[in-house]
Amino acid sequence: MATPLEDIIAKAIKDADKSFFNEDYTKQARSVMNALKKAGYEVAPVRPPEGLVEWAKENIPFGRLRPAELITQMYSMMVENVRRFDK
Known part of the structure; x- marks a missing residue:
């Protein structure tokens, strides 16, 4: 069974930034995107982009x-x- 997306995202955020203050949300977001891609997912818009x-x-x-x-x-x-x- 595949790992639930919530677990992939939670682990990526946890692993990306260990600070308690002044979290780097861009770093966390990049980590989430990389984790999703590694797990075989791609974030895509609902409607296809023009072209x-x-x-x-x-x-x-x-x-x-x-x-x-x-x-x-x-x-x-x-x-x-x-x-x-x-x-």
Whole structure:
């Protein structure tokens, strides 16, 4: 079973900053983002950034794919590239 996201986030914050005063929230946030990425997650907007859908259309995998395979590949491709267009 995968580690719950809350546990990943809590551990990342705990490990990032040991201070009791003047916590470095940017350091904590960076640690959370890195921990999520390491666990196989990506933080992405609910709606695709402008340009991502067009880019994905132009990069659809060629060949015969079952619908589930196509959707899985498209999802992964779009999530992996969301940072390119999220500006």
